[in-house]
Amino acid sequence: MNKEIHQSDDSYRPQREGGAMKDDQRDELISRVVDGCAGADDWNQFRQIAAEDQQIWSDLAVAQSQYEGLCETMHSAAATADSVELPGGMIRHAQHQQRFEFVSRWGGWAAAAAILLVWVTSMGNSQTNPDAQRQNAGMVPIGSNTMLQSATPEQAMDQYIAAGYQAGRVVGEIPNPILVETRPMDDGTFEVLYIRQILERKILDEVYRETNDEFGNSIPVPIQDAPKQVRSF
C-alpha cells in the first residue's frame, strides 16, 4: 500500500467502493472539520455520510490527532525559524547589490584587460632581461633572489606552491576561488572575501573510515583492503 502511494503524486486515487469523487469529497469534509473551517452545509454532508459510513468518525478523530501532532513539530520548527535573522553585515550589502552587479559585470572585462596588459609588459621585459627569462621558465614566476622573510604574501604563496609542487606535496591550485562575501567600503571600494583552494597530497601508512557504533558515537575503522578510489570529506 505504501508503495502504491509513492508511485504517483497527482494520479493517486484512494481505492474505495464509492469511487474517487466520493472519496475526495469525504476527505475534504474531514479536512475542513480538522481545519475548523467547516460550514453548515459541510456538517450536513458530513452527517449524511456518517449515517451510512460510521468509519468517518474514526477517520476524523485520527486526522485531528495527527494534525495536532504535526502542529506540535511545526511549532517547534517555527520557534527555530524565529531565531534566525538576516545576517547583519549582508543587509547593507544587499543595498549595494545592484551597484556591485554593475561593477562585476564590467569588472570582469577590466580584469581581463589588466591581465593582458601585464602579460604583454612581462613579454617585453623577458625579451630584454635575462633574469626575467629565467623566471618565466619556472612554473611560478617569483623573484629569484626573493627570500621568504621579505616576500609579499603573493610571493610567499607562489613560493609555497612551487616548492610544494617540486616536493610532490602540492598537486595544484583550484583555478576558481570561492567567493564568500563582498562588503562595500566607505570609500566606494569593495572588500572581497574569498577562499583559495590548494590541492595537496599525502602518503599515509593506513587510512580509516568513519562509522558509528551502536550508540551513535563516531568511531574510526581501519580500511583493510585499499579501495580503488575513495573521495574524502
Add this chain to the structure above:
Amino acid sequence: MNEWSTDGSQIQAAIGGDHDALSAVWREHRRWVAAILIAHKPRETDLEDLLQVVAMQVCRKMSEVRDPNLFRPWLRTVAINAARGEGRKVNTRKRGMLRFVGFEHPNRRGVSDATHANGCSDDAKRVLAAALQLPESYREPVLMRCLKNMSYKQISAVLELPETTVETRIARGRRMLREIVQINDQQSEKQQQRELNKQSSMSDASASAISGGAR
C-alpha cells in the same frame, strides 16, 4: 492572518535594497521556509543551519527578483535548492568518508542535534516521520497548513497553485498520512512480534540444550 502583512510595495522596497523592508519580509516568511526545508532536507541536517543558508541567499540574491509577485515562489525554490544541496553533500559524505584519526569536522554535529523535533512527543515525531514519506506535492501543503494560521490562499501563493488544488492536496495528503501511519504501525507490530518469537525460540533452544546436557 488571511493575507500577508507585507504587501507588494514592501517586497519591491526589499528588492530595491531597503534593509528594514527586507528584514520585515524575511520575518514574515521564515516560518513557512522552515516548513519547506523540513519537507525536503535530509534527516540529519540541522534546520537552523539551512535557515541561515537561505537567509544569506535572500540577502545576496534578493535584487535578482524581478517581480514582487514572484518573490514567494522564488523563496520556495531557494529553500528547496538549499535542502537538496545539503542532501547531496550528506550522500557524498556517506559514500566514502575518510578522515584523519582524531580530526573532527567543525561542521559535524550529532544526528540527535539535527532534528528540530527533539522536544516533541513520540506521537508527534511518529506522525512527522510518516508525513515525510508523503509524495512531495502533498508533503509541502500538509506541513505548511500546520503552521499556525497559514491559510489556503497563502499556501497557494507560495506553491503557485489554485486554492482548490491546495485544499484537495491537503485533504488527500491527510488521508495518505492516515494510511502510512497505519502501515508503519502494522509493520512495527510485526517486527516486535518477530523479535519476541525469536527470543522465545532461542530461550526454548537453550532450555532444551541445558536439559539435554543434564541428562
